[in-house]
Amino acid sequence: MNEELLRDRIRWVRDGAVARIELASPATRNALDGDMALALREVAARLAEGTAGENLRVALLTAQGPLFSVGGDLRWFAAAPDPSQRIAETATLLHETLHILAHIPLPVVSVLHGTVAGGGIGIALGADIVLAGSTAKLRVAYTAAGLSPDCGVSWFLARRIGQARALDLALTNRVVAAEELHQWGLVSRVVAQETLMNEAEEVVRTLVTGSAPALAATKQLLRDAGEPPPVFKARLDAEATSIANLLKGSDGREGLRAFLEKRAPLFSSTNTEPLSS
Template identity: 35%
Template sequence: MEPELVVTDIRDGYRVLMLNRPDRLNSFTAAMHKALMAALIAAEADTSCRAIILTGAGRGFCAGQDLSDGVYTPGETPDLSATIETYYNPLIRKLRSLPMPVISAVNGVAAGAGANVAFAGDIVIAGRSAKFVQSFAKLGLVPDAGGTWILPRLIGVARARAIALLAEPVAAEQAEAWGMIWKAIDDAELMTEAHRLAAHFATQPTAGLALMKRAFDLSETNSLDQQLDLERDLQGDAGRLPDYSEGVTAFMEKRAPRFVGRQ
């Protein structure tokens, strides 16, 4: 029997989604794209799922696109835009719009689109041996999967242009120092920390956190006036959620809140 391309581990209040092509450094094929999207849709449909950990099997997170998966045939001119439109763009949009925090736990190499998929998470942590590589220049290609959008916002235009044009790897500790990721962690502790974060989010006001995610995403293109109006509207929405009442009541009663999470 063929192994699952994406392994789902359902925990109490969250799910772990593991890319599972370790022999190919979890590089993407059309089949793995479909499996990951199906796993994300299933997690979103499960109202008891209040966080997701995305990680890779074996010694790497994801090496990007598997070039042997029909995207290139010698002597033919490929339409790479079709692959992006069919698979990568929907994946990034789904990751960014999920109504729960997504934790990218990067083990080993994250290259090309694999790096940018990791950056689509809300919190990115990486083992100290991990490396992030915008490898597109080695093939004469343009960073995709949101790379040209997210990288300048994370580390500034100068660094984003340099690492893309040079295709030089960025070690996890350097990525942390630049603000590319949240934290670099000892390899042996990576998944322990990922589970700690997910277990924390499994007890938090998930619907409110989803509104927060939306606010940060829209802030990238909004003017200050537009963002102030958005904050006003989203705060109104948050105040009508049961978790706000529970949070205030718990504070007044000096006890831990018991948040409903997703509505």
């Protein structure tokens, strides 16, 4: 068994034909900063290489700590001389990772527990099979900071739960619990928290003993059934451009300041007139 800690952010374990990948920055609540983005990009490259030449069969993605990921590290973005450029560069790395994961032939399984928010949603939903513990919760969160989705979040939400529900979640940022996520088709299964990892290991055993060519062909057929791969890539590029442009504007900068100061943002575009009764 080969184990490494990539950039102090991701624990990588090569366990026979299984790649075990663990977000390993609980102190930051597994936030997506530059090191996390680089580590995830390295993971994706290893999976692509391992599938081609090292007989990897399955990838399992989990997370340390009380939650899966809070999404982008807004404090790290705000500390840059040019936050817009930093968020664009980070989004590009994460989007390259998602594109690779969607098109490598081996199945990818993610396991959610606690809260998943922002870009962490895209990392989780980028897997082929998504298992959620009964305590799992999702919050899109971008517009609360004056930003728009990245990491494929707009793609996954619109295609899996429909435009009406996707707009509801993305615009209001309401918290959605595990059972509702399952009813809507955002996650594959909901499992009691105490048996979540046992279920994940059973899924891994099923996949690793299956026919690799059949699994690869099936993944490709189902992945391509909705839209051809270039459309997914174009959507990722559009997300990266949108979130970077918003961070150049006054609302995006105010969203970051408000987050750092732990207060409600005062967006310049907010209508301050009282609502009519």
